[in-house]
Amino acid sequence: MSATAALRIGEVAQRVGVTPRTIRYYEELGLLGSGSEREKGSHRTYAETDIARLQELIRLRDLLGLTLEELVELAEAEEARAALRDRWEEDPSDEERLRIVEEAIPHVERQLSLVRGRQATLEEFAAELEAKLERLRRRRREPAR
Amino acid sequence: MSATAALRIGEVAQRVGVTPRTIRYYEELGLLGSGSEREKGSHRTYAETDIARLQELIRLRDLLGLTLEELVELAEAEEARAALRDRWEEDPSDEERLRIVEEAIPHVERQLSLVRGRQATLEEFAAELEAKLERLRRRRREPAR
């Protein structure tokens, strides 16, 4: 995993507003990068980038209502990218950096389009509610229909 | 119930995209107007206004991620309104119409504010994603950081 602070599961959980159990569960589903390698039985460690990633997942879950299964699909696409990002810290040759960035872009674009789509749907809904409101207000002014 | 066509549960389910079981479950939770009165054992009947109502619930569930329990709260506020609306069809004196409309307005306003709130949150998320995208694109242009 990236070489930042090295947080443990409890603090990560607190900071993103979930329980440790949730984090382990997500790892079990393959949503988190399988924690690199880790001696069986030793404590899990996380870096800031892992927190960012987890928060992203939580938001996709909460704001778009994606199921964990759907998140797994999304994440699988990102797996390759995460693997590359690991090597970023080690030996980031310019050429490799470019490849990493170029892989990341369509992934973020995909997320963005999901968000934009949901926004559009919500806008439709809002418009209908506005129309309804206006009808009601008109009726209030002129009771004779 | 209002005096429109008189649909049965199967068709209602098809039209809103759920199963009959879901409709019965929602009724059990008190989300649907308890089907007015209905001889025990006889088929449930629905009118167009019931379909509209159910679709509203489904959208609140899907788009805002409200739990059925939260929907019940929202619906309870609407119950009084629904009761009034029943009398709309029978004997809608102008005075009563006015009261009904005035009860309906804050309810729709409440829904609208929920939708607007969610839109705002999504806009934040979208903005972050846009920023991320731009950072990535800049790095693609100038690989040296």
Next chain:
DNA sequence: GATAATCTTTACGTAAACGTCAAATTGATC
């Protein structure tokens, strides 16, 4: 290096939101 706090693994439990099955009933149609 002992102690305490936190963590790991394993396993069973649970709430929400329905699915599914069965047997009896209803309502539409001929």
Next chain:
DNA sequence: GATCAATTTGACGTTTACGTAAAGATTATC
């Protein structure tokens, strides 16, 4: 008024997304 599809009620089953409890191991701290 018989038939046949759709419905009702009741009950138990299922999936998702974790909760919870227990027993032992790890890591930080003194």
